[in-house]
Amino acid sequence: MKRLSFDPARCSLCGACALACSLSRCGRPEPAESRIRIECAGPDEPLRSAVCAHCEQPACVSACMRGIIEKDEKSGLVTRRWENCFACGACAVYCPVGASSQEPSKKAFTACDLCGGDPLCVAVCPSGALRFEEDAEGSARRRSAYAGRFFGSGGDKAQERPGLPSQADWERIASAVGGRLGVAVDPESLADACSRQRKAWEEEGM
Amino acid sequence: MDACFDILIIGCGAAGSSAAFAAKKTSPALSVCVLGSEDLPVYSAPALPDLLSGELSREGVFVRERSDYESAGIVLRLGETVRAIDPERREVHLESGEALRYGELILATGSQPIRLRRMQGTDLPGNFVMKSMADVDAMAAYGGSRAVVVGSGAIGLEGSMALKARGFEQVTLVEALDWLSPKSLDKETSDELAAVLESFGVEVLTGEAVQGVLGETRVTGVRTAKRDIPCDLVLWGIGMRPDVELAKAAGIPLGQLGAIRVDERMCTGLSHVYACGDCVESTDALTGKPAVHLFWEPAQRGGSVAGANAAGADEVYQGSLAVFLTNKGGLSILALGKTAREITPEERVILQEKRDGVFRRLLLEDGYLAGVQTVGSLADADLLCAVLKRNAERSNGWSLAVPVPEECRCSVRDVMRFLRRQRRG
Amino acid sequence: MSETFNDIPWRRQEDLDAYAVRRNVPVWIGGKKVIADRVVKTCCPHNCYDTCGELVYVKDEKVIKIEGDPAHPITKGHLCLKGFANVQKINSPDRVKYPLLRTGERGEGKFRRISWDEAMDWMVDKIQSIQKTYGPEAILEYCYSGNREHMAKAVAGRLWNLMGASKLVGSFCLLSGVAGSVGCVGSQYTMDPQVWADHAQTLFLVGRNCTATNPHIFPFLYRAKERGATIIVVDPYATGVAAKADIHLRPRPGTDGALALGMIHWILAQGLEDKVFIAEKTTGFEELAAYVKEWTPELTERVTTVPKEQIIRTAEILAKTDAMFETGYGQQRYSNGHQTQQALACLAAVCGSFGKPSANYDCISGMAFPGITGFANGAAVSAPKGADIPKTRLVNIAAVARAVHEAQDPPIKGILSYRGGLISQQPDVDYTIEAVKKLDMFVTIEQFMTDDTDYADLVLPACHYLEQYGVHPSYWHNWHQILVPVCQPPYECVPDAEIFAQLGRRLGYEAYFPRETSGLDWCRMLVGEQCDFDAIVSPNGPARNPEKWCPEVPYQTFDTPSGKFEFHSSLLEERGKRFAGHYDPLPVYYEPDESVEATPELAKKYPINIISQHPSFRTHSQYYNLPWIREIEGEARVFLSRKDAEARGIRDGDKVRIFNDRGQLENITARVGIRLKPGVAEMSSGMWVKLGGSVNKLTKLVPAGPRDILAEDGILTEYDPLLDGNTGSYFNTLVEISRMEEQPWK
Amino acid sequence: MEVRQQRILYIDPARCMGCRACETVCKLENDLPAGPRYTMVTEAETGEGETEKLNFLPVPCQHCGDAPCVRACPTGALHKREDGVVLTDRRKCVGCHECLWACPFGVPQFASDGRMSKCTMCVHRLDEGTLPACAANCPAEAILCDTVENISRILRERYGKTVFCGPFADRLNGEAAR
Structure with a gap:
């Protein structure tokens, strides 16, 4: 199955993924409403993505006391009938990657559903750090990128953490999100949210 | 001829059911039968407080429908009580007299709430536990407006919140030890918790052991070392005990904590017999010591390991965490380790x-x-x-x-x- | 018997345990120890330089593991990726298991299972009715190198000879180069690689993508390189071996001959030639010297596009150092291929690179055609004593489609095909398919449902090479191992030789195909007295072929008419007096049949010269259907230069269309990069037509080589493979490439 | 604690010529279907004009000293053996893919059962004293499996001589060894 593949080396920490995700959830660029979170422990620290991996042996499925989380054998997706969630929080405690969280606008604990097969976060990611691909594809791409770095065939750039999105990038991201959701999205508000987030990290000393 | 199943599972709770589905997934060709003593497919015991509070409908508590078993090819026999297990002949004898033969047996007999039968008044109408749906139904039918909840484990905490939410005017939570949930919480945390409970209108009494239940024909109050608390009903939440009677009688070795001893593959000391859920003694993931963890998650996960292994897989159960978790109606508490x-x-x-x-x-x-x-x-x-x-x-x-x-x-x-x-x- | 083994009364059951090197051998499979019943030594008979020694582990008559034979002095226990994939191939659920008779139209691929008896009846009936209506020469075999061993071909040859069928001759792979080489050198030899590895100062490799076709040469190359030798590679394509070279010359496709002439010019101009060797061991030097006068570095650069500095530098290294010439076959897959090889041989001679442990010339070992050189006693098998064998017409495999289209008196009406992918491997696929459709009988013996089987009337279940006997001396190194079956054939698969023997018996030649003759007997008959046969049959072997056939340091003498190396080839000159074609005694350069220079008008329409290498993933059309191989190789790809891609708006990974007047390929993945210079593209050969990636949809039927066999429609009465030799000129193909409208990612 | 000699799989990129035999010998040794690729030969193009060339690098598990996959695995399914081999306990794997996101080399593979598996340095062979299948077979002798010290020694032996011989400069100056 195709899954969200995250390449920490290519992430600029711009937060476009979380902003887009939250826009699709609650109409506001509000990272707390996002089902994907890029965790950052510091400027030079490795990044990690906290997003549902649709595990093969999902801890959330056995944790869920309502039996509303299921592993769909056909599609490979971990699905949630979150309308029936009574928010016990067990899925959040047991999830090994921290992908399950209580969405403020819902009573329920939710996790990424891959937007039904066309993830918005991937569509907006300006640096290609997030992709929607088969494991084999992702593995082969990483291996080839490594060889590129090893032999120095244009791989040097790939080793540096990419820069933050430009104004033009934010406009492209805004139009991609807007186009998908059928609403107008102000690129300024995205850029603002991004800088607010970064400020918060700075204050946290990260 | 006796009915014969490749995999026979005793118990249709979280562990038994997940064992059945895991077995079918591992090896669809095997015949799998689940015996349940209640006439209900698996439902969420942790959701019972919400059923009590009225937040959830009856249907909402079920985890699986009968038809789910059917479409997975699992034979579901509910309302069956097992009288004995004959591991020599690989047979299970039902109350009805019928004997079922098995290839592999999985015990998922669960646990029973602890009752203080010798204490005065505990046999009066108005004494309740909250283990099964029938318990909640009975409590709901009984009615009243004042309740005493004894014990401050998950049942006690969630039960008192649920009764409050159900509209009880007075809910008193009584804990014999010095603070709430002392097995999981320090006093400082407990104080925080007590404050939250009180903000919801639950009266919290700690350090007060219950000495008896008052009433002639039905419960009218609870007597503690310090006072008499008038009430219409008592909800007992003083603990659970693994149900190991069948296992014990069949000679299946028990562990030092009195539950069925299993290895990491959920095998018991007898060949062809697996066990999972509340009735087993597994390993605490933090201490590495034997532990009896009576939660949903270990039951569910242990069940799938037992089911898969019984069907020929090689899975391991890596022990479980003692998680104290309640997240209901504004009460959010988590204790680990x-x-x-x-x-x-x-x-x-x-x-x-x-x-x-x-x-x-x-x-x-x-x-x-x-x-x-x-x-x-x-x-x-x-x-x-x-x-x-x-x-x-x-x-x-x-x-x-x-x-x-x-x-x-x-x-x-x-x-x-x-x-x-x-x-x- | 189990359902994977059906008893066929006439299929031989032998005691294969006799071949075991070891018995009850523990072996790891997927981290578990398994006890193999036996390990058998054999060799790989694919069309490849290396002819690797193999140890095959068998359990319950199933191959469970293959390893290289560590005792093999050349291949040293190493195999290529295909070697291991044979475990997947021989056990593949997709194998043809039973005889299948066509039920749909040709090309539809609809069949029903029949019994071997029915299949034999059907063939006998068809063959006899064709013979009756048209005459015996209306029947033709089609056979190439899928399993390149010689024994079954000789057994089949016996049948064709007895029947008086048309006889298949030639090759479409390397004979034009051989003709150019034989013309100058005479008999062909190769020097053991360990000899040059320890002595050569320069390695000169031309048209040889060793990664794919000769991986076992690398340890020897590295030994030489790490000793300080210089490696020079000539290839338009940036191959794996080019990556290890000190100098990589990238001529325009088809101009390798010009490159050699330019180097000879420079060497002579500088007086660097080996004057002693030329004086003592050659003839015709003056004629060559006069001809190369025009090949100045400037002209050579203009023709080949190789910078003249590189040409000069290379020429000087070759002349001043002890240079080992290892020429491949890529450079001769153009209509001027024989001239190219002739020029390379002349370059080697000018440098004195003959007859020395440090400096010698390898084109191909005569062991490639043991029946022609006399090592193998081909006649003993194919022309049995006492039989009445009529002289028949010959059909050249390099023009077989033309022959089928054009043959008269009689037409060709029945083809029995084995060990070759007729449709995918012959140039101009559509023309070949039209030819096949004209047949009354097209029988294929196949392991899988290929392009050919789709058009066949009858498909017979073939054996994997590990399930049959065979004789396959290497055409590169000089070590020999007889192929023995390592396990019983599964299902209703039958070794090729036994199919022909049974067909022969059914056609009335019982006396010539005795039931008791085993594959090993046929092999013994074929090899004859030239070597100690028993020493090369598992558990023995491999052994080096006798000096007579494979001198340790060859080319101390030459067996040309003059007894010397002939810069001016008398053999070609004489042959040219008898046959039409291009028998030039000198390595005169002329442009390939189709190229930007030869056909400038066509090049305006189709400016890209597409070449097709043999990829390491497959031997020709074999192996792509295996999951392991397909996973590695991926979809059909075309490599092109950044400049050509940019000009066409093609980005790396885009789907493109490749086309010319002969056909087109669609949805080919473009790989843009440095592998090719502008104006050249590459697409590996051998991909199946039905999978959409056969480059032969674009190639043209123009056999390279001195003899113009197209003038004779490929139907000959006399043929000398060593001097008339032909090769499919696959690489002189012009195409245009465009980006597809539809891209998968949109 | 006494640290056992650390063993590594070393690829000599100067020798790998891209034949990919390591890929199928690995499939056979480990009985793998198409899907999981314990090793994969990658290609990289470098240079411009005359220096343009192809480079090859097989990428099996690097068995990192401080393996990011081991750190990333939330279930403890990965560990590093005393001799340096990074191994997977597939029974503990839940298929969360954290190891793949963490691995800089794209090594972790996922079989049809969704759990991670990867190159084991053929521990079953190592423990019997034989080389991993890929190293034993490599026709170019480009894959080495040994201790760092021994590999260093092999490489010095391989390339030391070349330095002193010089590729061809002195011979071009008329001092042909002929």
Whole structure:
């Protein structure tokens, strides 16, 4: 199955993924409403993505006391009938990657559903750090990128953490999100949210 | 001829049901039968307080429908009580007299609530436990407006909140020991919890052992060492006990804690017999010691390991965590790992904070995070849980456990920042 | 018997345990120890330089593991990726298991299972009715190198001879180069690589993508390189071996001959030639010297596009150092291929690179055609004593489609095909398919449902090479191992030789195909007295072929008419007096049949010269159907230069269309990069037509080589493979490439 | 604690010529279907004009000293053996893919059962004293499996001589060894 593949080396920490995700959830660029979170422990620290991996042996499925989380054998997706969630929080405690969280606008604990097969976060990611691909594809791409770095065939750039999105990038991201959701999205508000987030990290000393 | 199943499962709760589905998934060609003593397919016992409060409908409590078993090819026989197991002949004898033959047997007999039968008045109408749907139905039918809840485990806490939500005017939570949930919480955390409960109108009495139930024909009150509390009903939440009668009679070895002893593959001491759920003694993931964890998650996961292995797979159950978790109607509490009393004072560092209405208490042992207690939010629960599990493996040669550096042991915030950084790289 | 083994009364059951090197051998499979019943030594008979020694582990008559034979002095226990994939191939659920008779139209691929008896009846009936209506020469075999061993071909040859069928001759792979080489040198030899590895100062490799076709040469190359030798590679394509070279010359496709002439010019101009060797061991030097006068570095650069500095530098290294010439076959897959090889041989001679342990010339070992050189006694098998064998017409495999289209008196009406992918491997696929459709009988013996089987009337279940006997001396190194079956054939698969023997018996030649003759007997008959046969049959072997056939340091003498190396080839000159074609005694350069220079008008329409290498993933059309191989190789790809891609708006990974007047390929993945210079593209050969990636949809039927066999429609009465030799001129193909409208990612 | 000699799989990129035999010998040794690729030969194009060339690098598990996959695995399914081999306990794997996101080399593979598996340095062979299948077979002798010290020695032996011989400069100056 195709899954969200995250390449920490290519992430600029711009937060476009979380902003887009939250826009699709609650109409506001509000990272707390996002089902994907890029965790950052510091400027030079490795990044990690906290997003549902649709595990093969999902801890959330056995944790869920309502039996509303299921592993769909056909599609490979971990699905949630979150309308029936009574928010016990067990899925959040047991999830090994921290992908399950209580969405403020819902009573329920939710996790990424891959937007039904066309993830918005991937569509907006300006640096290609997030992709929607088969494991084999992702593995082969990483291996080839490594060889590129090893032999120095244009791989040097790939080793540096990419820069933050430009104004033009934010406009492209805004139009991609807007186009998908059928609403107008102000690129300024995205850029603002991004800088607010970064400020918060700075204050946290990260 | 006797009915014969490749895999026979006794118990249709979380463990039994997940064992059945896991077995079918592993090996669809095998015949699988589940016996349930209640006439109901698996439902969520942890959701019973919500059924009681009225927040959930009856239908909402069920985890699976009868038709789910059918479409998976599992034979479901409900309302069947097992009289005995004959491991020699690989047979199970039902109350009805019927004998069922099995290839592999999985015991998922669950647990029973502890009742103080010898205490005065505990046999009166108005005494309740909350283990089964029938218990909740009975309580709902009984009615009343004043309740005493005895015990401050999950049933006690959630039960008192549920009764309040159901509209009871007076709900009194009585705990014999000095503070609430003393097995899982330190006094400081318990005080936070008590404050939350009281803000919802639940009266909390600690250090008061119940001495008897008052009433002639039905419950009219509860007597403690300090007072008589008038009430219409008593909800007992003083603990659960693994149901091991069948196993014991069949000669299946029990562990030191009195539950069925299983290995990491969920095999019991008898060949062709697996066990899972509340009735087993497994390993505590943090201490590595034998433990009886009567929660949903270990039952569900242990069930699928038992089911898969019975069907020919080779899965392991890596033990479970003693998770104290309640997240209901504004009451949010999580406790993991050790409490202060379980760590020697010389090795102990305790950090505590309350920020933005969230109470968080972290316990370090020898510099390693060893216990967590929070009230008011489940944020970072996964991180804390992951760190605790990792630290538990610190005796392994290749352990990745890292102590919190001295300079970070000043505040909860510093520790959290360090842990976040540790998680990756 | 189990359902994977059906008893066929006439299929031989032998005691294969006799071949075991070891018995009850523990072996790891997927981290578990398994006890193999036996390990058998054999060799790989694919069309490849290396002819690797193999140890095959068998359990319950199933191949469970293959390893290289560590005792093999050349291949040293190493195999290529295909070697291991044979475990997947031989056990593949997709194998043809039973005889299948066509039920749909040709090309539809609809069949029904029949019994071997029915299949034999059907063939006998068809063959006899064709013979009756048209005459015996209306029947033709089609056979190439899928399993390149010689024994079954000789047994089949016996049948064709007895029947008086048309006889298949030639090759479409390397004979034009051989003709150019034989013309100058005479008999062909190769020097053991360990000899040059220890002595050569320069390695000169031309048209040889060793990664794919000769991986076992690398340890020897590295030994030489790490000793300080210089490696020079000539290839338009940036191959794996080019990556290890000190100098990589990238001529325009088809101009390798010009490159050699330019180097000879420079060497002579500088007086660097080996004057002693030329004086003592060659003839015709003056004629060559006069001809190369025009090949100045400037002209050579203009023709080949190789910078003249590189040409000069290379020429000087070759002349001043002890240079080992290892020429491949890529450079001769153009209509001027024989001239190219002739020029390379002349370059080697000018440098004195003959007859020395440090400096010699390898084109191909005569062991490639043991029946022609006399090592193998081909006649003993195919022309049995006492039989009445009529002289028949010959059909050249390099023009077989033309022959089928054009043959008269009689027409070709029945083809029995084995060990070759007729449709995917012959140039101009559509023309070949039209030819096949004209047949009354097209029988294929196949392991899998290929392009050919789709058009066949009858498909017979073939044996994997590990399930049959064979004789396959290497055409590169000089070590020999007889192929023995390592396990019983599964299902209703039958070794090729036994199919022909049974067909022969059914056609009335019982006396010539005795039931008791085993594959090993046929092999023994074929090899004859030239070597100690028993020493090369598992558990023995491999052994070096006798000096007579493979001198340790060859080319101390030459067996040309003059007894010397002939810069001016008398053999070609004489042959040219008898046959039409291009028998030039000198290595005169002329442009390939189709190229930007030869056909400038066509090049305006189709400016890209597409070449097709043999990829390491497959031997020709074999192996792509295996999951392991397909996973590695991926979809059909075309490599092109950045400049050509940019000009066409093609980005790396885009789907493109490749086309010319002969056909087109669609949805080919473009790989843009440095592998080719502008104006050249590459697409590996051998991909199946039905999978959409056969480059032969674009190639043209123009056999390279001195003899113009198209003038004779490929139907000959006399043929000398060593001097008339032909090769498919696959690489002189011009195409245009465009980006597809539809891209998968949109 | 006494640290056992650390064993590594070393690829000599100067020798790998891209034949990919390591890929199928690995499939056979480990009985793998198409899907999981314990090793994969990658190609990289470098240079411009005359220096343009192809480079090859097989990428099996690097068995990192401080393996990011081991750190990233939330279930403890990965560990590093005393001799340096990074191994997976597939029974503990839940298929969360954290190891793949963490691995800089794209090594972790996922079989049809969704759990991670990867190159084991053929521990079953190592423990019997034989080389991993890929190293034993490599026709170019480009894959080495040994201790760092021994590999260093092999490489010095391989390339030391070349330095002193010089590729061809002195011979071009008329001092042909002929």
